[in-house]
Amino acid sequence: MIPLNWYLALSAIIFSIGLYGFISQKNGIRILMCVELMLNSANINLVAFSSYNDDMSGQVFALFSIALAAAEAAIGFAIMMSIYRMRDAINLDELNLLRW
Amino acid sequence: MVDLMLLAPEIIIALTGLIVLMIGIFMGSSSKNVLGYIATAGFLAALAMVIGNFSASALMFSDTLSVDPLSQFFKLVFLVVALIVSVASIKYTEDNTDTEIFYALVLFATFGMMFVASANDLMVLFVAFELASIATYALAGFEKKNPRSVEASMKYLLMGALSAALLLMGISFVYGATGTTSIPGIAQNMEVLTSNAIGLLAIVLLIAGFGFKIALVPFHMWAPDTYQGSPSVVSALLAAGSKKMAFVAAFKVFIVALLAIQADWRMAFAVLSVVTMTYGNVVALSQRSVKRMLAYSSVAQAGYISMAFVVLTPMALTGGILYTLAHGFMKAGAFIATAAVVYMVIKEKRDTEIPDHLDNFKGLGKKMPITALCLTVFVLALAGIPPTAGYMSKFILFSSTIQSGMVWLAVIAILNSALSLYYYARLVRYMYAMPHEGEKVSEPVPYVAALLISLVGVLAIGLWPEPFVEIAMQAASVLVGGM
Amino acid sequence: MSGIVNSDIVYSYIPVAVFLVVALLMPPMTMLIVKLLSPRSTGAEKYSTYESGSVPTGPARIQFNVEYYLYAIAFVLFDIEVLFLYPWAMIYRGNTGVDTTVAVVEMLVFIFVLLFGYAFLWKKGALKWMKN
Numbered sequence: 001m002i003p004l005n006w007y008l009a010l011s012a013i014i015f016s017i018g019l020y021g022f023i024s025q026k027n028g029i030r031i032l033m034c035v036e037l038m039l040n041s042a043n044i045n046l047v048a049f050s051s052y053n054d055d056m057s058g059q060v061f062a063l064f065s066i067a068l069a070a071a072e073a074a075i076g077f078a079i080m081m082s083i084y085r086m087r088d089a090i091n092l093d094e095l096n097l098l099r100w
Numbered sequence: 101m102v103d104l105m106l107l108a109p110e111i112i113i114a115l116t117g118l119i120v121l122m123i124g125i126f127m128g129s130s131s132k133n134v135l136g137y138i139a140t141a142g143f144l145a146a147l148a149m150v151i152g153n154f155s156a157s158a159l160m161f162s163d164t165l166s167v168d169p170l171s172q173f174f175k176l177v178f179l180v181v182a183l184i185v186s187v188a189s190i191k192y193t194e195d196n197t198d199t200e201i202f203y204a205l206v207l208f209a210t211f212g213m214m215f216v217a218s219a220n221d222l223m224v225l226f227v228a229f230e231l232a233s234i235a236t237y238a239l240a241g242f243e244k245k246n247p248r249s250v251e252a253s254m255k256y257l258l259m260g261a262l263s264a265a266l267l268l269m270g271i272s273f274v275y276g277a278t279g280t281t282s283i284p285g286i287a288q289n290m291e292v293l294t295s296n297a298i299g300l301l302a303i304v305l306l307i308a309g310f311g312f313k314i315a316l317v318p319f320h321m322w323a324p325d326t327y328q329g330s331p332s333v334v335s336a337l338l339a340a341g342s343k344k345m346a347f348v349a350a351f352k353v354f355i356v357a358l359l360a361i362q363a364d365w366r367m368a369f370a371v372l373s374v375v376t377m378t379y380g381n382v383v384a385l386s387q388r389s390v391k392r393m394l395a396y397s398s399v400a401q402a403g404y405i406s407m408a409f410v411v412l413t414p415m416a417l418t419g420g421i422l423y424t425l426a427h428g429f430m431k432a433g434a435f436i437a438t439a440a441v442v443y444m445v446i447k448e449k450r451d452t453e454i455p456d457h458l459d460n461f462k463g464l465g466k467k468m469p470i471t472a473l474c475l476t477v478f479v480l481a482l483a484g485i486p487p488t489a490g491y492m493s494k495f496i497l498f499s500s501t502i503q504s505g506m507v508w509l510a511v512i513a514i515l516n517s518a519l520s521l522y523y524y525a526r527l528v529r530y531m532y533a534m535p536h537e538g539e540k541v542s543e544p545v546p547y548v549a550a551l552l553i554s555l556v557g558v559l560a561i562g563l564w565p566e567p568f569v570e571i572a573m574q575a576a577s578v579l580v581g582g583m
Numbered sequence: 584m585s586g587i588v589n590s591d592i593v594y595s596y597i598p599v600a601v602f603l604v605v606a607l608l609m610p611p612m613t614m615l616i617v618k619l620l621s622p623r624s625t626g627a628e629k630y631s632t633y634e635s636g637s638v639p640t641g642p643a644r645i646q647f648n649v650e651y652y653l654y655a656i657a658f659v660l661f662d663i664e665v666l667f668l669y670p671w672a673m674i675y676r677g678n679t680g681v682d683t684t685v686a687v688v689e690m691l692v693f694i695f696v697l698l699f700g701y702a703f704l705w706k707k708g709a710l711k712w713m714k715n
Contacts, residue, residue, distance in 0.1 A: 001592075002592055003592075015265075015269060018265070022258075028254065028258075032258075035262060035264075038262075038269070039264070039265050039268060041269070042265065042268040042269040042271075042272045045272035045276065046268075046275065046276075049275055049276035049279075050275075052276075053276070053279040055279055057223065057275075057281050058272075058275055058276075058281075060670060061222075061226075061271075061272075061275070061281060063667065063670065064223060064227050065226070065268055066663065067664065067666060067667070068226075068227065068234075071234055072230070072234060072237075072257075072260075072261055073659070074656045074659065075234055075237050075257065076237075076257050076258075076261065077652060077656060078238075079237065079254050079257055081652065082241065083251070086245075086247055114696075121699060121703060122699065122702065125702070125706040125707065126706065
């Protein structure tokens, strides 16, 4: 059996990649993809813990979070599409109407 | 078999949402104004069911839902805010072709918030949290053709998605260490977390995750943009409803589930609370857009409510919980008042890029007397002037802070309240001491009705606080039951 | 790192390593064999785009209709919702002591709510490929 730490390390690495991308990327779609990475790294955690604790609820939680991630992505793309229709770009640097 | 009567408010809200959606799409584009009344009736019915079962207490669905005074109190907060928003939106969505989507989303968002309030399991809590969040992302961008609204929605969505990811990561560590997602179950297995660095990691992730939704200071950057850009009625729902949902979730997760490692998170909340209230008030001083000013004031108010996590005595929790109800009335009312002003600006076709600019509030006392009067009461309540809801809740919160020996925290909070009086008073001065342009405007009935509901709430808690303090104490006793 | 090398896990991954090596070697080898054995012709027709036999028209990099993304989003959402049927079915058929009547009613409620989403999409015209 693969030790639990390996799974945790994998999920930590994926989470960090996602967080780094979230901070550094300018394109809205890429940022959403980075959020998906972070959510999925949490899913790896949940499933790994579920397997090691011998408790099913972690896997069910992962199913719910996959469904929620899909819903979030759907609404995200819908919002980005309406931005794209308005300005032909989804570069977040150009979203600067609201500032102090 | 579960007692479905206790779930009746949620069921009513969900069914009303589905009915509104179906009536809307099958009715064609004519006379969609009726939908607002249906939604309002749904909220009223659910409110009646919550008040009727106020002292109920039960566990349902394999202990994943808990109906107790805490959940009933917060359901009351959410339903009242949603009712105010729904009444005001009758005017806002007038002649709109997408009215059914607006009301269905408001209803579903409220449904999610209510489930967060009664969640007894992290799985239910997370799913309900996301249901409410996703519905409000779409609401923030409801004006699809307005670049500000869409931008607000985009910023809200990205920050909300990040907070969901952080939250899920934190929950996964809590689950991994304790082997359960049930909130009381986590509290029972806490010795694993106290002896392990995983507890600290989980706390950092959870504070960041909830901090984004509450808009605590390092995580607040989306809030001013989103509250300013969204339609005013939606800003009211976000500031008064969605933020309270994050508070009840944080109350449950930190105070009930993670009480054993309170030494770690109390310190973090102490720092965050001080930074949040100071930053919010200082930045609000220089705002010219009233919605943005209210947004920063809402950030500051989140700092006050977070003091409950630091003090952690039953009285402080009562104050914090009462503050959420009071803030719900005050902030929802204030945003609805700006909605009325924006309506006036659009109607007069004034050439302005920011319709809620402070200059448009000049002489409002003469132009829109009811709106101006209500807004004056709301901002004075936000500053904590007696006899309003803001004064009562601040009094309980601050005095309990002093009683527990944290005088420094109370002093900072009181200084902040004094500071906030400056920008609230400036708004009042603009409304009453400045000359007005144009003629008197007839105020739309739905806005006035929503404003009066909030006004009654604000004054009732201020003048007759005993019943409200009583139910807030019952709610707080659920939280401190495990202490 | 010696713990990792000496552990049983490494041995359990030997089949994977063998598979990896074979997978890396196979494609270049087959390509080499094809290159050596097959007959080749060099004509202008050979280098034109193959479009199922008809004469190719227009560039290949066209912008997709935005409707395509709406379809994709709707598909993903309904696809994901079906995910929940799987654990439900596992509980339903296993002897888990779950009251099957309750399970059926709960799943019917779930699907009933989904139907509203479907009706909404339908009436809003999101399922029509080309809106007139």
